[in-house]
Amino acid sequence: MGYLCMLLLVVLFIPSTNALQTSQTQVLLQLRKQLEFPSSLQILESYDGDFCSLSSSAHMSISCQDSSVTQLKIMGDKPVKVSEFSGFAIRNKTLSESFSIDSFVTTLTRLPSLRVLSLVSLGIWGPLPDKIHRLSSLELLDLSSNFMYGSIPPAISRLVKLHTLILDGNYFNESVPAWLDSFSNLSILSLKSNGLKGQIPFSVCKIKTLTNLALSHNELSGKLPDFNTLTGLHVLDLRENHLDSELPVMPEVLVTALLSKNLFSGKIPEQFGNLGQLQHLDLSFNHLSGTPPAALFSLPNISYLNLGSNMLSGSLPNELSCSGKLGFVDLSSNKFIGGLPSCLSSNSDQVVVKFGENCLSIDSQHQHQGSYCEEAIKRGKQSKGRNIAVVVAVIVGACLVMVLLVVGALLLCREFRSRRTHEQHTLPKMVKENIPAGVSSELLANARLISQASKLGTQGAPVCRLFAFEELKEATNGFDSSRFLGEGSMGKLYRGRLENGTSVAIRALSLVKKCSNQNLKVRLDLLSKLHHPHLVGLLGHCLDGSGQDDSSGNEVFLVYEYVPNGNYRTHLSDSFPEKVLKWSDRLQILIGVAKAVHFLHTGVIPGCFNNQLKTNNILLDEHQIAKLSDYGVFIVTGEIEKFQVKGEGSKPCQQTNVQDDVYNFGFILLESLVGPIATGKGEAFLLNEMASFGSQDGRRRIVDPVVLTTCSQESLSxxxxxxxxCLSPEPSSRPSFEDVLWNLQYAAQVQATSDADQKSDSTS
Incomplete structure (x- = not known):
């Protein structure tokens, strides 16, 4: 009897599982309401079951354990602000003025078991409240691409289990927190694309677990701390800031260092030549001087080395040794003299080298006279001397100014006191709420960014030049058959090497109808303005016979950058098993191409369609970065009457064909999924096989085994x-390219989380 009584007491005092599930459900419904019913959470409206049993979708993911929500991921449809890859700005919106971020975070804290919280592109605005620390179980926090501003709250440091903190693409505009060393488990810290100011605090270098540090696209300045203490740091991204110190010693395990577009000065440390794991080093667009360490070029894993646009000088030794993995070197726009080492010469097919705008003894057409480099170095030394004198003068002047300021402050103090009470009653509400400098009330009210499409191609874009036909003949050895790369609907393609050593791809187009050179140049000028990181760069063009009668322009040669790593289709084929890409790599390639096509549709006015979207028109560079080729060629080859010079109102691209690009991109997605089975098969075959996606057995039969063994089921779905x-027969049912891009990015995020979890499990 005693045993039965005890059992009854235990049963009576077991917490109600159903009650707990109801509580969690109510929290999720409240969050949906506070986020103003985003389409991502639409399923919650009609679903009457346990939210923990919901299948993850392309819009949200909810995971539970012991009837508590442990993972909540929501990606909204509020467009993000300008990114480093988009090339254009789009209209942005926040949640309405009635939204309260304080109430929103309070609701979130009613999910105390959350380990993963990702709220991206939801239009959340306001200063992030301190109470976020109440989510004490958090291991991953991603609030990127929203409109949070002010300072990063110190209370976040109390999230001791946090291993990933991502706050990219917001408007935080104070300094980088000095308390970051409070994190004992943090491995990824990403604060890119904000307005952070001041120096990088030394406390960052005390986070011994840090592997990825990304602070690019901010307003940071001053001296870099000693990153050498971060013995596990693999990725360092500090691009596009105002950092102005000399370069410090770097961790020995560093794999990627992106330090371009800052104000770094002094010499490149010799220690950089000992970074045996380094693969990607970008020091371009700084004020670095001296001769770079020769060992940089022979690092065992180095594949990308960009030293362009600095003040580097001296001569590189002819016996310089180059790594077998080195695929790209940029020495351009410096003060180098002498010859180019043999391993970097134009005779090498293994490495792409840019060396123009120096004083080298080769390629005189693209080099300065030796006196130019000598004079520039001399001016730099004189400028340094003048800077010292200026600093002394500034210090003396500052002392005098301080005296005047003190006197002025005493005079103003009395008047300020008399006005203070009156101002407290007249300041508008928005000023009282401590809106930081640099974030206008208009931005918070409307949250929109002005389009930058008019600036397209003006920053960092190569100059598109007019080539003489003789130059192209020489570059291709008279269009020799050994330089022939193939022929398609867009004409014949040849590989060539220009006089300065640059490898190029030359497309020979034969126009069906004759057209005046004037009209051709108008269209080529439009094509030359299409610049994007995922488009094959157009370097120039040649109008064969342009010196003859003005109506004889019947053949056009387009000169593109040479992309050395083949096309995407070959990397999906079982003909080259060593090149076949795993699922996460395919996703990155697809995202890159989707960004490029989205740019062609919306980043230029008018939009450009009919972009020859096929897997063999996606090229991969030496870093496996995707670049779309044969885009916009319709501008040149289309019907002549559609391209007559008619002023600003003309529309050289048919905007009605946007859904054709979506449909064709659907086949690229399909080939990415099924891999070798697509080789040599027609459209009808692939469309028929799509029915197999509906079941697990069907997927195992048709999906590429490489995909099945390297993907998470959620990402694949x-x-x-x-x-x-995308492949819907009804054009009106097909998604926009913005939707396509969003889904691919979400799939990549899901896959990255799955990979990280597997790695963590295997380590454990």
């Missing part, structure tokens, strides 16, 4: 879903 939509 997201891509299958968007593929089906």
């Amino acid at each position: 997201i891509v299958i879903s968007i593929t089906n939509k």
Whole structure:
């Protein structure tokens, strides 16, 4: 009897599982309401079951343990602000003025078991409240691409389990917190694309677990701390700031260092030549001087080395040794003299080298006279001397100014006191709420960014030049058959090497109808303005016979950058098993191409369509970065009457064909999923096989085994879903390219989390 009584007491005092599930459900519904019913959470409206049993979708992911929510991921449809890859700005919106970020975070804290919280592109605005620390179980926090501003709250440091903190693409505009060393488990810290100011605090270098540090696209300045203490740091991204110190010693395990577009000065440390794991080093657009360490070029893993646009000088030794993995070197726009070492010479097919705008004894057409480099170095030394004198003068002047300021402050103090009470009653509400400098009330009210499309191609874009036909003949050895790369609907393609050593791809186009050179040049000028990191760069063009009668322009040669790593289709084929890409790599390639096509549709006015979207028109560079080729060629080859010079109102691209690009991109997605089975098969075959995606057995039969063994099921389902939509027979049912891009990015995020979890499990 005693045993039965005890058992009854235990049963009576077990917490109600159903009650707990109801509580969690109410919290999720409240969050949906506070986020103003985003489409991402639409399923919650009609679903009457346990939210923990919901299947993850392309819009949200909810995971539970012991009837508590442990993972909540929501990606909204509020467009983000300008990114480093987009090339254009789009209209942005926040949640309404009635939104309260304080109330929103309070609601979130009612999910105390949350380990993963990702709220991206939801239009959340306001200063992030301190109470975020109440989510004490958090291991990953991603609030990127929203509109939070002010300072990063110190209370976040109390999230001791946090291993990933991502706050990219917001408007935080104070300094980088000095308390970051409070994190004992943090491995990824990403604060890119904000307005952070001041120096990088030394406390960052006390986070011994840090592997990735990304602070690019901010307003940071001053001296770099000693990153050498971060013995596990693999990725360092500090691009586009105002950092102005000499370069410090770097961790020995560093793999990627992106330090371009700052104000770094002095010599490149010799220690950089000992970074045996380094693969990617970008020091371009700084004020570095001296001769770079020769060992940089022979690092065992170095593949990308960009030293362009500095004040580097001296001569590189002819016996310089180059790493077998080195694929790209940029020495351009410096003060180098002498010859180019043999391993970097134009005779090498293994490495792409840019060396123009120096004083080298080769390629005189693209080099300065030796006196130019000598004079520039001399001016730099004189400027340094003048700077010292200026500093002394500034110090003396500052002392005098301080005296005057003290006197002025005493005089103003009395008047300020008399006005203070009156101002407290007249300041508008928005000023009282401590809106930081640099964030206008208009931005918070409307949250929109002005389009930058008019500036397209003006920053960092190569100059498109007019080539003489003789130059192209020489570059291709008279269009020799050994330089022939192939022929398609867009004409014949040849590989060439220009006089300065640059490898190029030359497309020979034969126009169906004759057209005046004037009209051709108008269209080529438009094509030359299409610049994007995921488009094959157009370097120039040649109008064969341009010196003859003005109506004889019947053949056009387009000169593109040479992309050395083949096309995407070959990396999906079983003909080259060593090149076949795993799922996460395919996703990155697809995202890159989707960004490029989205740019062609919306980043230029008018939008450009009919972009020859096929897997063999996606090229991969030496870093596996995707670049779309044969885009916009319709501008040149289309019907002549559609391209007559008619002023600003003309529309050289048919905007009605946007859904054709979506449909064709759907086939690229399909080939990415099925891999070798697509080789040599027609459109009808692939469309028929799509029915197999509906079951697990069907997927195992048709999906590429490489994909099946390297993907998470959730990530795979997201891509299958968007593929089906792209290939819808009804154009009106197909998604926009913005939707396609969003889904691919979400799939990549899901896959990255799955990979990280597997790595963590295997380590454990």
